[in-house]
Amino acid sequence: MAEVFFWCAALALVHTYFFYPLSLFALEGMAQVFQNMRRMRSGGTVQASVPAGPLPSVSLVVAAYNEASCIEQKLQNSLALDYPADRFEVVIGSDGSTDGTDGLVQQCTDPRVRLSPAPRAGKTTVLNRCIPSAHGDIVLLSDANTMIDPDAVRKLVRHFEDPEVGAVCGKLRLYNPTKQDYEESAYWSYESLIKMYEGKRGSVVGANGGLYAIRRSLFTLLPPSTIVDDFVIPLRILESGYKVHYEETAVAHEETTEDYGKEFGRRARIAAGNFQSLRLVPGLLLPTAGFPAFAFWSHKLLRWCAPALMVAAFVANLFLLDSAFYQATLLGQTLFYALAYLGRAGVFKSGVAKRVSSVAYYFVTMNMAIAVGFWRFLRNSQRAAWDRTARVASSTTTT
Template sequence: MNSPVTEVVCWTALAAVSFAYLGYPVLIWTLSRVFGRSPVPPAVSDDDLPTVSLLVAAYNEEVDIEARVLNALSLDYPRGKLEIVIATDGCTDRTNELVRPYTQFGVRLVEFSENAGKASVLNRVVPQLTGEVVVLSDANTHMATDAVRRLAAWFRDPAVGVACGKLVLTDPKTGQNADGLYWKYETFLKKCESRLGALLGANGAIYAVRRSVFPAVRPGTMIDDFVIPLDARRRSGCRLVYDARAAACEETAPTIGAEFGRRARIGAGGFQSIGMLWPLLSPRHGWVALTFLCHKILRWVCPFFMIAALVANLLLVGNPLYAGLLVAQVGFYALAAAGHLLPGGPRWVRYLRLPTMFVTMNAALLVGFFRWLTRPQTGTWRRTDRTAPALAADPSGSLQERPVGSGS
């Protein structure tokens, strides 16, 4: 069935997927070199640093919360300028009980009896905070001791509204740096987009927002670390910056199933966020319109392009060219399936698993799309199962020596 329309569909779909993952990085790197510049944090004395509220919203985090509080208390920030707030959302475990003893050391515990979701917690707690800058983090995150200081320094520039730090992923069993090729790839894109002033979202584990531009979070928002920074920019025109020196570490999901579920939730949240942030696609938003379209939206719809390419290729299989292309496509998916059976090991083995990661990630996006389409998004908590905390928790020294290591 050699229909010209089918051929166009086949090649357009393959081109779209190739551009999303290969062409866009080349484009954004080129644009960042020609038109961008590396943001330079201002030199700030202790007296000029802003007051900061470190906010951790938590739900049933008894495994991690005490280590998180101790890590927050160890941060290097001028005395009297750092407020530490743990806001719990209808916890049914010992989270509140474990935090309460630390209130004598200045930690503020805000308890909500009803599990209403993170968006609700942020909307109720942020107006109560005292800091000029709000640093948001997760219960299972461990920050380098100077991370908050580095983020806060950016706010000396009144144009900066959001500062995002670097997240280093560690293996839950060994505690070792598990930054994979994909995470390094995403960090590379963050750096390029930051040079253009077109950073998209933040790492939920470590980012800061000027409280005066902190937007109200819509109920049911699923990927708040993506929506909050971009909504702040949309409303106020503020700059978003990325600082790889402001480091934090977090465990990867301990199982493939847990990681798949996490990615599916992010996928559902991505499709949800388009309805919230679509005005950013206007050309008046400059480079942000380009990065939002190419880095996020195009990436999120890639599963549909992959399906279209395979179906169109099947309809064209009578042509020797398309028969060969079909063999290549089927071989790629077979390799992805085989990758599940490959054990970890040398670097070359991990490279062989790239097709597995790519296909799994897009399958999770597809699942996320149908979740978004068919289920009401309440925004209530969906915890990723984790192991006990790895208290290699003086991240201050080790993280800064590790190679660069997220929304959406």
């Protein structure tokens, strides 16, 4: 029985972190082969692209709570985006800001900017209010502290020429003003790669909250208690049968945090919201959903089970020490956790050892945050409204 537990846990972990990405790479490789075969059968001709139609109207919606330190920069960045002025608007949904955010938005004289203030109720309530009232056919969602590249909007909306596309996720680049290498960067690059290949299948599981676009007509009101709106909104669109693409050349930039305590709280909050989302997108749990269900189970559900799987693999391994093989697997697990501890302690100051130990530490703390988030989910103690993680240059908050 211990052996069964060990292998079930180990294979599940290996699948979600290694086999699933490899399956995405293999599927894309096969798709390229079939595409080349069809081109050869047709005489090697390349089908002419369909001329692009008129650009759709776009509404950039930003939920903001006490963003006085960055809202002016966000407005400047938004109004500088390369998109026709007569087809673009910026909606700032203020969630009961008390630091002068509303006044700063009102000082902007550009007619494309619109303020939608209301008492504090949480980001989900802001989106439920602002998205249906937006004028654009396409709604672009972003955070107040996220700066978008000028050409990103055009690159996102071009996907909507396909009527089967319901949402498009952009690429969020995280940066740290004081560190060139930091723990989250390696994992974020890995996650972005998975999203890119999921996008080739039209099945991106969740979006980067800093930059993604949806068809306004596909938005459905969220329960006010929804914690991770940027996860649930694209999943609902995917569940309804539309494609969710990923556009790696549509880039936005966001600063990471130096406060690891608050960052751990952010991850735990997201984890609680992830477990909450299961009842909001039940269709993706069924095999009848096809590849989106496979992606949801492989990329998300098994990841959320990783803390329990890690414990199960370690404990089961303790009952299998009569074999040299299992002695080696236990040693490997112990060394990994020891490496994570060394990463936390900062024993290695530079080089490969520092990077590897930092990634191990990040991986362990990430899964500890998932466990905490699951506990909060069970107790229903995670509120929807929250305070933004403080950044190096700012200590303000958002929803």
